Amino acid sequence: MAISSPGVGSGLDVNSIVTQLVAIEKQPLQALQVKASSLQSQLSLYGTIKSQVSALKDAASTLASATSWASQAATSSNTAAATVSVDSTATATSFGLDITRLAQSQTTASRSIAAGASLGAGSGTGQLSIQLGSWGPAGAGPFVAGAGAAVNINVSETDTYTTIANAINAANAGVKATVLKIGNTERLSFQSTTSGSDAGFSIASNGGFAALDSLSFTSLGNGSESALGMESSQVGLNATLKINGVALESATNTVANMVPGVTLNLSQTTTPGSPVQINVAQDKVALQKNIQTFADAYSALSKTLADATKYVQGGRSGVLQGDSTTVGLQSLMRTIIGSSSTGSTYTRLSEVGLEQQTDGSLKLNTTKLATAMGDVSNLQKLFTTNNSNAATNGFGLKLRDLASGLLAADGTVSNKSTALQGAISRNGKEQDRVNDRAAVVEKRLRAQYSALDAQMAKMSGLSSFVTAQLAQWNKTS
Structure with a gap:
């Protein structure tokens, strides 16, 4: 079996020459790889945007639902004697609870x-x-x-x-x-x-x-x-108790739904004439938490969009800087947050403490919100009113519908993600084509240099023969 080494016949560094020529052929790869990295960063960022839009949708949907505004919280004036919890069917009420005997097992x-x-x-x-x-x-x-x-x-x-x-x-x-x-x-x-x-x-x-x-x-x-x-x-005995003076019994110390939606957990008897006061009222702590969650979800998405589209002269700009889709989304969100709603005595979010900051985020002014909670009915309407008009609906509906549209199969976020995935796929195919062309060029060059080697080897052999013959002829002469 013959052993060949490119360049032996010609004395040229064939491997180096071919490698450099192929590298020139592959030069477009560098730009394609940089572009691929940028596309991957954009796609990853849109994954984050999609997740944050989903969180905003959930938070806005909660505020758009009348059910979330109907949640009740219960308190007991003597938790050593009785604690209380409520479910979604409970309504606002207040009553006195006397416990004369706890239930017991035999x-x-x-x-x-x-x-x-x-x-x-x-x-x-x-x-x-x-x-x-x-x-x-x-x-x-x-x-x-x-x-x-x-x-x-x-x-x-x-x-x-x-x-x-x-x-x-x-x-x-x-x-x-x-x-x-x-x-x-x-x-x-x-x-x-x-x-x-x-x-x-x-x-x-x-x-x-x-x-x-x-x-x-x-x-x-x-x-x-x-x-x-x-x-x-x-002996086994029922618990005996009175609710607003009405005598009742329970086989257990967990008394559920004697007052609809209310569960009483009895733990000790009470002093005659000193009933436990049970109050069930709208859960304003939960309402404030829901509003804060909404503000946080909006602010997180707003920050992501701002960072992604920022321009830094002489520095590192956002990966979506100048992207019309992302800039348009950012503008649309700010427009909706700054718009007004009809159907409530409140018309703007800033009136109830949701104040838009210069960086686009929402900050909750708890003092304003506490004042607004003095009129929970109109505060609710600011978020839940359905006027069948996207421009004047309550803000819970506005942001919920915006987020739903963005996440829909043909929505802005979904379309942008699909477009980026398509661009990444096309970039990969273009890189494959460049590599394929480079492989063909390399194969052709090696074939050409192999043929050149063979010819140079023949010529070198002929030259040596002629030189030897001339030397012999000179000796003979």
Whole structure:
């Protein structure tokens, strides 16, 4: 196999010559690569703009919605006794709350046995039958079984309190069992899983061995079937309360929708004559937060557009400086923010504290806003009024519709992003064409220089032959 090295025949640095000629052919790449970098920066920036327009849309949509202006906040004058929360259905109201009794679950406790000991000394088996029901509204008995069937738990004389507790808890009988350790002894405690007078329970022991009766509870008199039955620690009772003097009961200490949309969480009884005052009123803190979010979203987008289009003489201008689409968007936003609306006693955003700054951002003047919140109805109308006229609609609708249009499939932001992606794609194809042409040129040049090498090698060989012949002829002469 022949080994070739370009330039051997001619003595020329062929590789260097070809490399430099190909580099000249690839010179357009430099401008294309610079352009590609600029396009990528613009596309990335439009990704940021799209995200910020979306945030502005969300913030404006919140202010355009009557629902967001109807949000209520609740307060309690005594949070140690009761806390309060509201949902979207709550309306403004105020009432006094007296708590005379908290809801409680029924609890019972067994006799003590040695820690870790078995229930009995033999090998008998039996069942505990747990029945849910009520001991009456005052918890004084007699027991009335509920509609559900009793749950039977198999118990062996060799079972420990821990074994029995695990079996009861696994049965989901409406009762939870806990082993209490007191020194070297144990007691088994039962508690109904829910509170209220209708969430009580009775426990009957069914045959097998005498020690099983120690876990029975069929009457409030310490067990009617066995003198060793479980003790009543606490009866199940409803919470008793008064709202504006009206007596009410609740099976739990979470009292929901007795006042529509309002949930009361009871935690302690109140002093007679000193009710907890519950107030439900428009949530002005949430309203101010929504308005601040709107101002922040607008300002963030405004800053991005300003930075992108800025011109710095002798310095680094924005990547979209001079771009008509971006400059037009910036101008449109400022025009809308500075426009007026009809349908409210307020006509401009500056009147309620949203003041446009020289850099295009919005700054919230909380003093002005606090004054405007004295007339929430007209403040709301400034954002929510729909006149079926883009020029005079409320500002929530104006900015929401602007943002929606920009983000639509044929909107300004979407179209600009698509155009930039197309330009990047075309730039990439042009770079490929330049590289392809350079490859063809390189191949042709190497072929030409290879042919030149071959010819120069032949001529060099002929020259050497002629020189040798002349030398021989001179010797002969």
